[in-house]
Amino acid sequence: MSLAQAIPPLQEASAPPPLLEIRSLAKRFGPNEVLKVVSLNIASGEFITLLGESGSGKTTMLRLIAGFEQPSSGEIWMNGERLDTLPPYKRRVNTVFQQYALFPHLNVRDNVAYGLRATNAPANDIDTRVADALRMVKMETFATARPATLSGGQQQRVALARALVNRPLLLLLDEPLCALDANLRKAMQIELKSLQREVGITFLFVTHDQEEAMALSDRIALLRNGALEQIASPREIYSRPVTAYAAQFIGQTNVLRAEVHGGIASCRSLRWAARGPDGPALFSLRPEAIHLVAAESARSDLHDQSGFTAIVKQQLYGGSSELLEVDCDGQLLRVKIPARGALSGAQEFTFSATDAVRVAE
Amino acid sequence: MSATAITKGRAPLLAVYSTLVFAFIYLPIVVLIVYSFNRDGVGGFPPRHLTLNWYRQLFADAAIWTSVLNSLIVAAGSVALSLTLGLLAALALDRASFPGKSLFRRLVLLPLILPGIITGLSLLMFAVYAHANLSLLTVFLGHGTALISVATTELFAGLQKMDRAQEEASLDLGATPLQTFWRVTLPNLKLSLIAAGLLIFTLSMDEIAVTFFLIGRDNTLPLEIWGRLRRGITPEINAISTLIFAVSVALIVIWFRLRTRATRRNFEAV
Amino acid sequence: MYSRVYKSLVSVPPLLWVGLFLLLPYALMLAHSFWLVRDGVLIHHWNLQNYRNLVTNAVYAEVLWRSMRIAASVTLCSLLLGYPLAYYLSFHAGARKEILYQLVIVPLWVSYLVRGYAWKTVLGSEGVLNGFLQYLHLTRAPVGFLLYSPFAVILMLTHIYTPFVFLPIYAALEHIPRPLVEASQDLGAGPLKTFLRVVLPLSLPGLIAGATFAFVLSLGDFLAPLLVGGASGTMIANIVQSLFGAAYDWPLGAAISVGILLITVSLLFFTERLEKRWSFR
Numbered sequence: 081m082s083l084a085q086a087i088p089p090l091q092e093a094s095a096p097p098p099l100l101e102i103r104s105l106a107k108r109f110g111p112n113e114v115l116k117v118v119s120l121n122i123a124s125g126e127f128i129t130l131l132g133e134s135g136s137g138k139t140t141m142l143r144l145i146a147g148f149e150q151p152s153s154g155e156i157w158m159n160g161e162r163l164d165t166l167p168p169y170k171r172r173v174n175t176v177f178q179q180y181a182l183f184p185h186l187n188v189r190d191n192v193a194y195g196l197r198a199t200n201a202p203a204n205d206i207d208t209r210v211a212d213a214l215r216m217v218k219m220e221t222f223a224t225a226r227p228a229t230l231s232g233g234q235q236q237r238v239a240l241a242r243a244l245v246n247r248p249l250l251l252l253l254d255e256p257l258c259a260l261d262a263n264l265r266k267a268m269q270i271e272l273k274s275l276q277r278e279v280g281i282t283f284l285f286v287t288h289d290q291e292e293a294m295a296l297s298d299r300i301a302l303l304r305n306g307a308l309e310q311i312a313s314p315r316e317i318y319s320r321p322v323t324a325y326a327a328q329f330i331g332q333t334n335v336l337r338a339e340v341h342g343g344i345a346s347c348r349s350l351r352w353a354a355r356g357p358d359g360p361a362l363f364s365l366r367p368e369a370i371h372l373v374a375a376e377s378a379r380s381d382l383h384d385q386s387g388f389t390a391i392v393k394q395q396l397y398g399g400s401s402e403l404l405e406v407d408c409d410g411q412l413l414r415v416k417i418p419a420r421g422a423l424s425g426a427q428e429f430t431f432s433a434t435d436a437v438r439v440a441e
Numbered sequence: 442m443s444a445t446a447i448t449k450g451r452a453p454l455l456a457v458y459s460t461l462v463f464a465f466i467y468l469p470i471v472v473l474i475v476y477s478f479n480r481d482g483v484g485g486f487p488p489r490h491l492t493l494n495w496y497r498q499l500f501a502d503a504a505i506w507t508s509v510l511n512s513l514i515v516a517a518g519s520v521a522l523s524l525t526l527g528l529l530a531a532l533a534l535d536r537a538s539f540p541g542k543s544l545f546r547r548l549v550l551l552p553l554i555l556p557g558i559i560t561g562l563s564l565l566m567f568a569v570y571a572h573a574n575l576s577l578l579t580v581f582l583g584h585g586t587a588l589i590s591v592a593t594t595e596l597f598a599g600l601q602k603m604d605r606a607q608e609e610a611s612l613d614l615g616a617t618p619l620q621t622f623w624r625v626t627l628p629n630l631k632l633s634l635i636a637a638g639l640l641i642f643t644l645s646m647d648e649i650a651v652t653f654f655l656i657g658r659d660n661t662l663p664l665e666i667w668g669r670l671r672r673g674i675t676p677e678i679n680a681i682s683t684l685i686f687a688v689s690v691a692l693i694v695i696w697f698r699l700r701t702r703a704t705r706r707n708f709e710a711v
Numbered sequence: 712m713y714s715r716v717y718k719s720l721v722s723v724p725p726l727l728w729v730g731l732f733l734l735l736p737y738a739l740m741l742a743h744s745f746w747l748v749r750d751g752v753l754i755h756h757w758n759l760q761n762y763r764n765l766v767t768n769a770v771y772a773e774v775l776w777r778s779m780r781i782a783a784s785v786t787l788c789s790l791l792l793g794y795p796l797a798y799y800l801s802f803h804a805g806a807r808k809e810i811l812y813q814l815v816i817v818p819l820w821v822s823y824l825v826r827g828y829a830w831k832t833v834l835g836s837e838g839v840l841n842g843f844l845q846y847l848h849l850t851r852a853p854v855g856f857l858l859y860s861p862f863a864v865i866l867m868l869t870h871i872y873t874p875f876v877f878l879p880i881y882a883a884l885e886h887i888p889r890p891l892v893e894a895s896q897d898l899g900a901g902p903l904k905t906f907l908r909v910v911l912p913l914s915l916p917g918l919i920a921g922a923t924f925a926f927v928l929s930l931g932d933f934l935a936p937l938l939v940g941g942a943s944g945t946m947i948a949n950i951v952q953s954l955f956g957a958a959y960d961w962p963l964g965a966a967i968s969v970g971i972l973l974i975t976v977s978l979l980f981f982t983e984r985l986e987k988r989w990s991f992r
Binding site for chain 2: 712720740763792793796821845873927938951956971
Binding site: 118146147148167168169173177178179180183184185194195198199228242243246319 | 726749886888890891893894895896897898900901904910913989991
């Protein structure tokens with residue numbers, strides 16, 4: 081045996097083990113299958129979002145991880161130990177509730193200290209940790225206030241502090257921003273993101289708002305009718321959706337039913353280069369991928385360009401952009417272009433074939 | 442160790458304890474009913490020789506049925522009186538402001554919270570000073586007055602739940618306040634009125650403490666039973682008690698049907 | 712929206728009625744407490760003798776003290792029975808909650824007299840319980856203290872007031888949002904700690920309301936002692952009753968009634984403040 085064979089090759093630094101492992105988790109309420117055998121892993125320190133419509137099972141999954149529901153089948157593991165057999169008060173998991181669930185009979189400080197007191201943390205420790213937590217969410221001046229006197233946004237920060245002060249391994253957030261108005265929501269999103277970076281705790285965020293999910297997450301797990309549709313980073317899920325549902329749920333898109341034949345996909349009078357087997361296929365083409373030829377920045381450097389003529393039917397002005405609804409020989413398309421004033425009649429459009437993503441049903 | 446889901450957890454000790462509490466609440470009544478069929482009267486164990494004798498004796502007992510009739514008359518009158526004054530009071534509390542409003546509200550509640558003897562004696566003194574003879578009339582006035590707050594509370598809640606815009610719409614469309622009251626307000630309060638009426642009826646039928654001091658020659662049912670109890674126990678009393686229990690259960694079933702209908706109505710309206 | 716006429720029309724009749732048939736009688740009771748009876752005749756001479764009598768008379772003090780002890784026992788027992796029952800229904804009964812709730816309410820609608828009579832038949836020396844014990848050969852002779860004792864009064868009144876105490880506690884428990892209970896457990900508090908730190912404090916207004924009701928009404932009860940109390944189970948309201956009956960001394964009876972009224976009203980006032988302090992809507 082040669083020396084080269086005797087010394088085993090250097091191992092690639094293997095990816096760190098996942099913090100949370102969800103193994104074939106399923107949940108049934110009577111005849112209703114709310115969660116249908118879902119498996120996914122959550123890495124330590126990541127911001128992952130469970131995204132889906134109501135009824136998709138995202139809240140149920142959150143509650144299963146928190147311990148408020150029991151799985152019908154499957155297991156949850158955390159750091160190599162079984163999690164789903166533990167009651168909620170024994171899990172190193174904390175939750176920020178949708179309606180905040182602050183204790184009305186306790187003031188802010190006592191609310192935040194609640195978990196530390198319940199688990200018998202040393203008294204001096206409690207005071208400092210509570211003060212730090214309140215400072216972190218910028219609520220230190222409200223320490224003696226009662227929850228009823230606080231606004232929605234303030235209550236939410238207290239709820240955050242109350243959960244984080246316990247230094248959980250995983251923080252669950254159940255649509256925490258949906259009760260806030262639009263501007264406050266945007267501000268809180270930014271704060272949440274930087275908070276997570278600062279604290280380094282793994283966040284599992286549940287929402288039905290895809291914009292929110294895209295803005296905040298390292299990864300998005302899209303749920304549909306209790307099953308996992310796709311799990312990927314926001315950029316990946318946006319530019320390479322796996323199914324038509326994923327393409328339509330996240331951002332806007334045009335779903336084109338086409339026939340692929342010899343490397344060309346055709347849909348009515350549209351033609352573009354396509355890969356993959358022949359036969360009927362669905363394609364997702366984002367509105368912003370379609371360009372107006374008449375625009376000064378006509379990009380001639382695009383590969384595999386396909387052009388078409390269409391009649392502008394509707395135009396929605398959006399400040400920095402226009403959303404056009406155009407009719408190309410009976411095929412309606414949405415087109416998003418930079419703002420340029422009113423358009424009408426027949427116009428020339430072009431798009432790159434690589435932007436037409438082939439998706440499953 | 443198995444996890445416990447919070448609101449759906451089984452708590453075996455608590456379940457056992459709750460069963461015992463239920464047993465405590467129901468056993469005496471069950472005993473009462475069983476012994477109304479016992480030939481050898483009340484007492485001893487176990488009951489043998491079941492019979493309907495006591496019921497037969499009960500049905501032949503004229504005095505009891507006269508007292509039942511008296512009670513019914515008083516109860517019906519009390520319902521009318523309490524509902525009328527209670528409705529006015531509820532409207533007043535809901536819509537008018539006047540000096541002493543909170544004092545009024547508390548005063549009306551007093552007969553319910555104070556021990557009956559105090560209200561009964563006060564009314565007795567009043568009757569004496571008014572040179573009134575004690576009779577079913579004084580009993581009726583006593584019940585009607587004491588039970589006003591039952592009507593007021595229920596009807597006030599009904600008014601609060603009512604959609605004010607309906608009355609405004611009625612006035613806007615040209616109806617007078619009186620017509621509005623008759624055609625809009627009252628129908629909206631229908632369920633509250635019936636529920637309050639049922640409750641007042643039951644409370645009046647069972648009333649003893651106040652009645653004790655205002656009764657004249659004619660007995661109400663509770664006082665008729667009371668009089669016999671002083672003389673000795675007979676299973677006939679078990680029989681009439683069983684009948685009272687049966688009627689109470691029937692009334693409460695009606696009450697619950699009404700309540701669920703009311704809440705369902707509210708959901709449909711939304 | 713409502714005219715002066717409308718408002719007068721709805722407020723005047725009840726005000727007049729209540730003024731005449733409630734305020735006046737209570738005032739009359741108060742007035743009587745300051746009058747006298749001499750040689751069987753009522754004299755409208757204003758004085759404080761009745762109250763002096765009340766405070767110095769040992770018998771009255773003893774009976775009043777016994778009444779308060781009985782009322783306190785009834786309240787305590789009703790709470791011990793009613794609270795866990797309400798808790799079980801609210802948090803653990805699930806689908807059967809509605810039916811069980813109705814089952815608790817039914818006895819409330821059954822005549823007080825009927826229930827008192829039931830206990831009388833159960834507890835007597837010839838009664839059902841003694842018969843049962845002897846049938847099982849647990850005792851050979853009838854147990855005497857069961858009936859005609861303070862014990863019997865407490866037992867009967869507890870039976871009467873447990874559903875009364877149950878109602879406001881159940882309502883308060885139902886009002887506690889379940890996410891609060893989940894949040895408490897999420898933060899590390901087990902079921903017992905969650906109960907003591909979240910559920911119990913938030914249910915306090917209902918508990919106070921129920922307890923006050925049970926205490927006040929037990930204190931002034933005169934029927935239970937007559938039915939099952941016997942000589943040793945006499946309560947303060949019985950003394951009042953006899954003063955208005957055979958022992959003809961209305962002023963003294965009125966004075967004792969006013970005393971009961973004062974205890975009741977101050978207790979109500981005090982517990983109302985407590986309820987407000989512990990209410991977190």
